[in-house]
Amino acid sequence: MSDVRRPDDGDPIGPLLRAHRPAESFEAADLVRVRELVETEADPWARSLPLHLTASALVVHPPTRRVLLRWHTRHKAWMHVGGHGDPGETEPLDVALREAREETSLDDLRPWPDRSLLQVAVVPVPATPKEDAHEHADLRFVFATDEPDAAKPERPDAPVRWMSVAHARELTAEPNVRRALTLLEAVLHDVAGT
Template sequence: MEALAGYEPRTEAEAADVARVRALLGPGGDPWARSTPLHATASALIVHPPTGRALLRWHARQRAWLQVGGHADPGEADPLAVALREGHEETGLDDLVPWPDGGVVHVVVVAVPAGGDEPAHEHADIRFLLATGTPEAARPEKPGAELRWLSIVDAQAATSEPNVRETLARAGRLLG
């Protein structure tokens, strides 16, 4: 994944996660293969720069307010493209663009609890920021997947996940 080629982790914990993600990229493997206990995912925090707000989505399986994102579809290999597709699917926003420059903003390995016939596993999540100019157009993809536009501070208070709070903090610094 070229997206990680020049990425520099900001903390020791993130450095360990980046090392695990880079190990997934070794020869002969598919980092996106859902059949492995650790596999790549891509996500994005959607922001509305004029108001400094971020969009969070309720994820029932994790029982938490999180960013949008998920797994690559067959044939996908670009994490930014995955984040853009997932962002559109989960919010209905059709004007999403990489912001401010399309670079990776955070890399984190996240534990995912077992659900249905899927065992517990880990996501090697590669995170981006996406911007919209039409926040009022956001619509949940399904019942129970509520969306909320919040200030960075309110979004940090709403999520129970420290790694999402860190992604929000990084977005907040960029939003000014």
Template sequence: MGVAELLAGYRPHDPIETADLARLRAMLEVTEDPWSRAIPLHVTASAMIVHPETERVLLRWHARQRAWLQVGGHGDPGETDPLEIALREAAEETGLPDLKPWPDAELAHLAIVSVPAKGDEPAHEHADLRFVLATGSPEAARPETPDAPLRWLTLDEARQSNHEPNVHETLARVHARFA
């Protein structure tokens, strides 16, 4: 499923997400490849990984953002399915072998986020398509690199570890799924 198909039936939850969805749909009308890093606003896919039995979430340290965030990132050349990209990125960044959509494969949250400049790459924005993935083996989590540690946290601990309103919104949607 491509980005346009994923968004066709998606209903935003609040005014911020409504505005972000409108911006993304407008961008999709004028670009051939919404995943291209060459455009200032491009699509990424991410996942909040959960361990349903303990109601914990797995966060990864992102040095560029200087924050504990969900896992995810850019599509590789030829990739177009947001859920498949989120699954691949999550497996690469955590080493978890059993990730699956939870409780379903629906898009959990759309958030446009600013990314600071780094090296030759200018500041830009990600239209991040967020899913919820579950694991039954949290002890198998391994960081992809030493500078990208992972932490299993309760929802309260995760909220305290991050001050970004869009991440708090994603965590609220995870909390609703636990309930």
């Protein structure tokens, strides 16, 4: 373990995690693990750790209640956008926003309906020839766009697709992403009032 951090040391992650209310027991257990990671590691984003932070987002177009998913070749699944922090990045929302813009080409993304977390999920990542198996402590947000037709993939092998939340749940093979989509559906319902 690295130097232990105090919860009041100015880190943006601690207050974000303390404000988050897990939706179910799966998430509550993951939140405990992520809090421990953040409180005990000097750099919880370090990819050398067997459990390290990532940040991601579900991108929505609120007027049509559609969500944008990206094909992830490594996982062979439709998933949300996001990834690792770059060196020096410490603000989860900024990491998620940079990753979402890179992966969708949407320049107008903004936190929606606010800057809070949608979900905290610890996700197993299988080994590859280049890295050992590890886990991502993924901090998930919701971003909105007013220009859904401007979405473009960052690479030809990583297409993006707009779809209803129900269709997205059917297409993804990842249970944690299905749970995130269910949470998103509730947010869309609460904000739209339908």
